[in-house]
Amino acid sequence: MKIKKGDKVKVIAGDDKGVVAEVVAALPRSNRVIVEGVNVVKKHEKPSNANPDGGIINKELPISVSNVKLVDDKKKKTAKKSAKKNVKGAKK
Numbered sequence: 543m544k545i546k547k548g549d550k551v552k553v554i555a556g557d558d559k560g561v562v563a564e565v566v567a568a569l570p571r572s573n574r575v576i577v578e579g580v581n582v583v584k585k586h587e588k589p590s591n592a593n594p595d596g597g598i599i600n601k602e603l604p605i606s607v608s609n610v611k612l613v614d615d616k617k618k619k620t621a622k623k624s625a626k627k628n629v630k631g632a633k634k
Contacts, residue, residue, distance in 0.1 A: 543570045543607055551610040552620050553580055562613055566602065574604035581605050 545551060547568050553561045558580045567576040581603045589596035611620040 543568065543573060545575055545607055545610065545612060550613040550615060551575070551577060552613050553577065553605070553609060554611050554620075555609040556581070556605065565610075567604075569604055572604070573607050575607055575610060576602050576604045577610065578602065 545565060545568060547565055549565045550562060551565055553559055553563075561577075561580055563578045563580055565575050566578050569575065579602070582600050583603055584598050585601045586598055587593055587596050613620055
């Protein structure tokens with residue numbers, strides 16, 4: 543998985559298509575990422591010691607890596623992230 547935590551990505555599929563945001567967490571085992579402000583759901587929580595009031599909270603759920611594309615900060619466009627080759631032709 544080439545997308546890491548802190549990368550800027552653009553959502554290319556789903557309800558939040560077109561949103562450019564930062565990756566909060568990467569989950570490589572399941573090929574998913576959590577993107578800031580994308581795929582937000584409301585979760586009802588019971589009162590507990592950690593949250594004595596309980597109530598409704600907004601939570602970001604992971605989306606598939608195939609639904610996001612890396613954004614190049616310099617060019618402000620989406621780009622493919624590929625392996626660079628050295629002078630001899632071997633991948634770095």
